Amino acid sequence: MDNDLGDFLRARRELVTPAEVGLPPGNGLRRVPGLRREEVAMLAGISAEYYVRLEQGRDRSPSAQVIDAIAGVLQLDAEGTAYLMALAGPRTQRRPARREERVPAGLGLLLATVNVPAIVFNKYSDVLAANPLARMLSPGMMPGVNRLRALFTDPAAQGHHPDWERYTAIAVAHLRAQIGTRTEDERLHALIGELSLKSDRFRRLWARHDVRTARAGNFLIHHPRVGDLELLIEKFSVVGADGLEALFLHAAPDSPSAKALATLASLAPAD
Secondary structure: OOOHHHHHHHHHHOOOOHHHHOOOOOOOOOOOOOOOHHHHHHHHOOOHHHHHHHHHOOOOOOOHHHHHHHHHHOOOOHHHHHHHHHHHOOOOOOOOOOOOOOOOHHHHHHHHHOOOOEEEEOOOOEEEEEOHHHHHHOHHHOOOOEHHHHHHHOOOHHHHOOOHHHHHHHHHHHHHHHHOOOOOOHHHHHHHHHHHHHOHHHHHHHHHOOOOOOOEEEEEEEEOOOEEEEEEEEEEEOOOOOOOEEEEEEOOOOOHHHHHHHHHHHHOOOO
């Protein structure tokens, strides 16, 4: 039986040190890198036996108060706490229906008319549509490419992304946020299994159980023709299309990156 709640609790407590929650280091060798189970239980105000049952999957109906207390001990933010609440709530075992994924016509027209790199991708990070400037900017933005697969398995990806380690961490945390608790998704399992086999970096990041929706931020990329660009990310959920997101990249006005982007735009072919 899957124990998603227990896996999450175990992974997150191993990331919190005793010093971070005001506990002394104690004597002797610690067998776990972070908090012990009994330490989490004590700080959350519950019995150690009950917490062990939660981690082992023998109790799947903790109260909201218990989950909130544990979230505080594990130093989860609002999104991480909501994710933990969802894991602890009633779970449906219904397999998601396979639906044809289509980019709305109006959004496709918008991509073709904006003068910044723009793509549409699904919750698995498959690129469904991209305008010419996005395709010029990065091979990872070509329609049909899976951005996660390219990021973790393409040897050239690290050269394209000067902040590859930060970017990969954000990408995996965003994948967890996008998928939520729908862990019965066979397509998701296939992607995670493939990336776990092919990339040590992905396997370590997935085991952390970080959950964070990435909506905005900086995007650093090295382009062989125009050099390094520091772009701003704007990301939006596509209304009426479950799991689809649109991403737009732009630069601060009159910045070196804006000039490089303008040069790249002059080289991009029209659709």
